[in-house]
Amino acid sequence: MEKKRRILVVDDNPVNIRLIKTILEKEGYDTVSATDGPAAIETARAESPDLVLMDIFMGEMSGLDACRLIKEEKETGDIPVIFVTANTDDAVLQKAFESGGSDYVRKPINRVELISRIRSVLTQRMLVEKIVEHEKLQGVLEMAGAVCHEMNQPLQAVTWATELLLGEIPEEDHLFTAVRDITRNIEKIGTITRKLQGITRYKTMKYVGDMKIIDIERASSR
Structure with missing residues (x-):
């Protein structure tokens, strides 16, 4: 039996976290959460999730900075990050990808888009792992x-x-x-x-x- 994929949801708004976790858990994913960048980094270290869903704009540390730090660490560097953002300007998305993001989903969250992008990124990761x-x-x-x-x-x-x-x-x-x-x-x-x-x-x-x-x-x- 294939193990459940675990996803770390990071957002400084608890309502957004509950919404995303509800969608993911209905699709059969395990979820953990963090409400800021530093907590996201610690949780990524402790839980070794298969994927991180990260809000870009947060208070203490932006999602971009948190992603960059996650990617710099040996233990967490291979974990893919999908950004969640209401701002899809080219400049914002460019920074998102430059920081190490694999993809993005738009706010307000669309369930079909969210699940499709998650499946796509997880499939890519699985293929890379098999090649390695x-x-x-x-x-x-x-x-x-x-x-x-x-x-x-x-x-x-x-x-x-x-x-x-x-x-x-x-x-x-x-x-x-x-x-x-x-x-x-x-x-x-x-x-x-x-x-x-x-x-x-x-x-x-x-x-x-x-x-x-x-x-x-x-x-x-x-």
Whole structure:
């Protein structure tokens, strides 16, 4: 089941927020809201919405400035912003797009226009995400293929050598246990290389700090 898309609604007029949220929730979207620019930035960080609907003209901080700051941050920079405005002069719209906006809808809100523009922007975002994921996967596949190719021959040689040693060393000898442990660890490495060869999707997990590494278990079909 596809997860609900979450939309952040930003307007300094609570009536406008209620109106837009009612429309969106009837269409099946989850909504969160903020009543000014700083709150919009904080909510975008905390909630990671799929899209932001932002009024341009607000008191403490304009929607243009809030959008610019959202776009500058690593965590929120990919979130698309649609502006809501009663002023559709060319100069205003140019500033809206220059600040990072993806589209705009006019006030008073028209339900059909609002939903159409939201669907269009979300579809564009989904396509971009798929392209990025495909490019990442291609890079991972190329690297995994190279690693497996370079490791297979040395692994086979070490496996053959340890099996030969196990056949020569008496089981009661302490070296037998050590060589057997080496053999088991070589088998584990072989399993990992097979999983690398079976990677079919791009999945990561947290490693140290902000660093992420490929989650081989989730990324591999083997």
